[in-house]
Amino acid sequence: MKIELEDVRHVYAAGTTFEVAALRGVSLAVEPGEVLAVVGGTGSGKTTLVRHLNLLLEPTSGRVLVDGEDARVLRRSELRGRIGLVFQSPEEALFAPNVFEDVAFGPRRMGVGEEEVEKRVQDTLQRLGVAHLADRSPFALSGGEKRRVAIAGVLAMHPEVLVLDEPTAGLDPATRGELLDVVCGVRDEGGTVVIVSHDLDEVAEVADRVCVLECGEVRAFGRAADVFYAEPRYAPATVRTAALVARDYPGVGRPVSFRETLAALRGVLGRETT
Amino acid sequence: MGPNGGGKSTLARLSNGLLHADSGRVRVAGLDPAREPYLVRRRVGILFQNPDSGLVAPFVEDDVAFGLENLGAPREEMRERVAEAIRAVGLSGYERREPHTLSGGEKQRVALAGLLAVGPEVLVLDEPTSMLDAAGRREVLERVHALRGNRTVLHLTHHLEEVLDADRVLVLNAGRLVADVAPEWLVSDATLLRENRLVLPTVSRLALGLGLPPAKPRTPEELAAAVGERAERRVGRR
Ligand SMILES: Nc1ncnc2c1ncn2[C@@H]1O[C@H](COP(=O)(O)OP(=O)(O)OP(=O)(O)O)[C@@H](O)[C@H]1O
Numbered sequence A: 001m002k003i004e005l006e007d008v009r010h011v012y013a014a015g016t017t018f019e020v021a022a023l024r025g026v027s028l029a030v031e032p033g034e035v036l037a038v039v040g041g042t043g044s045g046k047t048t049l050v051r052h053l054n055l056l057l058e059p060t061s062g063r064v065l066v067d068g069e070d071a072r073v074l075r076r077s078e079l080r081g082r083i084g085l086v087f088q089s090p091e092e093a094l095f096a097p098n099v100f101e102d103v104a105f106g107p108r109r110m111g112v113g114e115e116e117v118e119k120r121v122q123d124t125l126q127r128l129g130v131a132h133l134a135d136r137s138p139f140a141l142s143g144g145e146k147r148r149v150a151i152a153g154v155l156a157m158h159p160e161v162l163v164l165d166e167p168t169a170g171l172d173p174a175t176r177g178e179l180l181d182v183v184c185g186v187r188d189e190g191g192t193v194v195i196v197s198h199d200l201d202e203v204a205e206v207a208d209r210v211c212v213l214e215c216g217e218v219r220a221f222g223r224a225a226d227v228f229y230a231e232p233r234y235a236p237a238t239v240r241t242a243a244l245v246a247r248d249y250p251g252v253g254r255p256v257s258f259r260e261t262l263a264a265l266r267g268v269l270g271r272e273t274t
Numbered sequence B: 001m002g003p004n005g006g007g008k009s010t011l012a013r014l015s016n017g018l019l020h021a022d023s024g025r026v027r028v029a030g031l032d033p034a035r036e037p038y039l040v041r042r043r044v045g046i047l048f049q050n051p052d053s054g055l056v057a058p059f060v061e062d063d064v065a066f067g068l069e070n071l072g073a074p075r076e077e078m079r080e081r082v083a084e085a086i087r088a089v090g091l092s093g094y095e096r097r098e099p100h101t102l103s104g105g106e107k108q109r110v111a112l113a114g115l116l117a118v119g120p121e122v123l124v125l126d127e128p129t130s131m132l133d134a135a136g137r138r139e140v141l142e143r144v145h146a147l148r149g150n151r152t153v154l155h156l157t158h159h160l161e162e163v164l165d166a167d168r169v170l171v172l173n174a175g176r177l178v179a180d181v182a183p184e185w186l187v188s189d190a191t192l193l194r195e196n197r198l199v200l201p202t203v204s205r206l207a208l209g210l211g212l213p214p215a216k217p218r219t220p221e222e223l224a225a226a227v228g229e230r231a232e233r234r235v236g237r238r
């Protein structure tokens, strides 16, 4: 599925003294099968942007297209099933008496048969490493566990596009890594992922393309390496290091991920260092 | 520090009487927070992990003033301290915004402003930067560092780079205190890190992978300089 935003503006509280133009003419496309990261400072419009992808928020002006068709003509329930959105701090939305029921809610509402629901719930809980929690109350879980259950609830709907708003904020580094593995897994199976993050180091590990927002406008958009090397303010530690080393040793190239960067720096130091 | 579910937030809540210990003793300046929570809360301020849960007032400025009001601060002084705190977190102009309309990071800054306005003896910060971008994170850390010497800060975090300047680091895992060490010690103990699901900052991991001491370069600039030096020495030898 391809999603396009066409000159999307979004104004909150229009006509009042607190009017905020959160998006000021954003155009971009989410290509099928890619991991697209949305980065930018506090209040730059990231959450507002990703909530437009399934029309949870509607543009004040401009259009959202799904496979070339105006998203407004599609049924909202269908749209929300095909484009699964995991909120910032999703654990606040957990509500069912136990984890199983919570994750089953989405697929059931989509009309999936009970047998299939059961299978999906078990599979997704397994995939997120929380199968052992199925019977527990979602309220009595740790922060990291709640986060995984909330993500499982969206994944169980088998969305074509998975949208994650700061999915790793507040997680311990090991849990964060496991969650990023899940993201890569979804992509490897042909799914599309849009991830909002303020952790550029993690963006460097997962993103194919990066969109930088500043005050509601797209400041940069493109392949991760192109964006990071052009915008040092939004570059992860790997890129910032390599860019500095490249001044004297251009052979270091333009690595982005940790592995690429380590290999490139080793190259500069010669093979004797391991 | 310590893995999710390790007990950090529980410890924070015990420190001001929001939770009571089943056994054992908690003392804050000689007071038992379970028995005298109000006296303790005059001295201990907590910034909670989830900023949504703490914001209660209709407007940002009321929210920031909330703690001061509870302490019965005089009006004029209150107004100044509130304005100063809002400025300190970079939210000037947001005074009359409604907290529920703010972005995640903005809410987190409002909550921090409320705590700074009160300026308690002990600040307990439960992941104060979890929703901030790199620049916002640096600003908050600078604020926290500025308190050093005249305030006590208990900083709960998952980011090792945020504790490198701490006097002590305590590691909690599965409800047990498993380490009480200097930060340099923690970053050089691979086993301790692994057992507690801690990961070194990217710069340190790169340094380690290149055979440089992991605690030394902290920034990309320092790492690049170290790499440059090494490479030059190698060329020089030839
Ligand atoms: N319901 C609302 N009413 C009024 N203004 C809003 C509302 N929601 C968001 N805003 C404003 O719109 C702007 C963009 O907010 P948004 O939540 O999209 O930012 P963000 O990039 O996700 O930030 P963060 O990194 O802090 O989560 C901010 O200035 C915010 O204060």
Ligand SMILES: [Mg+2]
Binding pocket: A046, A047, A048, A088, A165, B103, B104, B105
């Ligand atoms: Mg947001």
